[in-house]
Amino acid sequence: MTVFTGPARVLEALATPHGLDRYLELIHPMLTVRELRAVVTGVEHTTTDSVTLTLRPNRRWRGFAAGQFVQVAVEIDGVLWTRCYSPSSSAHRSDGQFQITVRAHEDGVVSRHLHAHARPGLVLRLTAPSGEFALPSTRPDRIVLISGGSGITPVLSMLRTLTDERHPGEIVFLHYARSEADVAHLADLRAIAEANRNVRLVLAYTRSEGGDLRGHFDETHLSEIAPWYAHDSQTFVCGPPALMSAVREHFAAKGIEDALHTEEFVLAPAAPVDGDATGTVSFGATTVENSGATLLEQAESAGLSPEFGCRMGICFSCTKVKTSGCTRNVRTGDLHTEPDQEIQLCISVPVGDVAIDL
Template identity: 55%
Template sequence: MTTSITPRSLPTRPNPPRFGKTAKSILKRRFSVVDLFEAMATPHAVDRYLELVNPMVTVRDLRAKITRVDRQTKDTVTLELRPTRQWKGFEAGQFVQIGVVVDGVRHTRCFSPANSVHRRDGRIELTIKAHADGFVSRYLRENAEPGLVVELSQAAGVFKLPEQRPDKVVLLSGGSGITPVLSMLRTLVDEGHEGDITFLHYCDTVNDVPHADALREIARENKNVTLLIASTLPGGGGDLQGFFGTEHVDIAAPWLAEAQTFLCGPPPMMNAIRKYYDERDLGDRLHTEEFQVASTVIDDIEEATGTINFSSSSVEKENAGSSLLEEAEAAGLSPEFGCRMGICFTCTAVKKSGCTKSLLTGEINDTSDEPIQLCVSRAVGDVEIDI
């Protein structure tokens, strides 16, 4: 016997209540849980409270934990970092900002990842050279240990490989400039790049080269990669001796005119190599990274005059002709900064009035209420800065 069951008709839902325009506008507002917590946590952001429990648990802030420390040479330290979930990755050649708090003061500097962009675990490798005047680099060289949490920025910078990889590549570096081009080399190798690659690094002695063993292994396992280390001191032990020039090019990359060159190193080296390329009409094939600004020199015609008024701090200082960042620090102020070379924009502040000059281009800016970068601007006469 078969029993048929006729489904009961569903009851009709009543029409939703009607609201006025004000009620509708309220209902349309979408407040996230984060916004709610931050409103309750005022004046501090939620992450300021979360870091008291676990500094790697963040809502908005990007941070990283040091998971490995390797001091390969007498003045460098290599750090492996595990970023928080906000990390978006990088392109080979770009840089990040690392922030550390020392004695209650936050300090930020820029460093370039040295690893391939295709590293599977998503971690970042930084090799940092401790410079005599580098507060953050010296602090990390001396104090970095696994477990230390640092502040991290998203990657930035235009020094990077083009999407269409060149058939022939020359990677030139000197000193700490090795890291971005090493990232480029590792990335190309991971991608199975088959074109010619020459990696030419300049140092005082071969003992000063971080990642030397890793470089030799790459060259040994990839027939299209030529590795040459040039030592600039007598008895430095390099494959080549002396400085960049035609003799080195003939050995390292006789096809240089057909290649795209990526260069990072100290200013004297970079200036000499730029001149070499320009004299041979190869300037459009040379791509460079800057990691330091040349010292500020007062023009003979423009003597340093006037007063700098840091209005928000009620501090005034006679203009000494230095960058506005250095002027502020000399006046006892501590404005935030990162790269100190006009790349990261961390030190941007509003010029309320007066005239400034760019240390990069020489351009004069006399516009009021204009954001400027303190590290690459200096005062020309009386200036008011909102810091």
């Protein structure tokens, strides 16, 4: 439910400082002028540790490209938490709804909450879809989709989108899981493969028997299931770091990196708390001793509440301007020394004195 009226901007100004949406949501949480919202219409536990939510977005929603992700925000005990999830449904779903599949991680505040408590009627806040991991507008004739664990969601969306488009080319879907019980959407995957003669479903189990393949990724897996993968085809892969690294190394060794497209949703490596960290960090009027932790963690430890989303370096919600000093990106090791430079707080650590414009 969305309000579109000519005087909306005037009402927004009158509603300052909270904004018109803050008042409209008191009437109904899906009643907004500017914000994207979605209501949960279906909840399905596809494995013991994952849940699939069907979401009906409001009229601000403009759809997504298969493979992209959205930021999903949910209020937990009075605190708004935001995480990134890829739609797992087809981009062409006829009812305007879409699905996300969430795996409950042991230390995942949002994933555990949604797994345990999501019910129809729950309203979530969204951002517009983003991300470059997506099918090209001209679909390749031959496609390999590789996933592992919860990385299945964006490539499953690609598979569903391609079959909805009646894509005539050859598609191989290779998924790695510990066992059959850990494969989300298994029934749907088998149904898609059965209904589409050009789709080959390959399941690789790393800790049990019964799959089409056994063990972790190996170059022989691709040679066996898609012998044409190195010629006139495109490969899309999303999964845990070990899988991603193995596939990247193999494609690099064969000199076909341009045929590989990757996406990974893993937490940025924890910044080592350097016992020799020096200097101070200034967040506007607040100055703290440099602990060696990320700038986001140091700001929160100082009692500040900067905006953040994924805490992975993906969504850029925590981007702020570093007015002076040097920072290091914990994912890449790159140093940023220029003044008035935008950095991501969640994956940046200070090197000596640093000033941030919050």
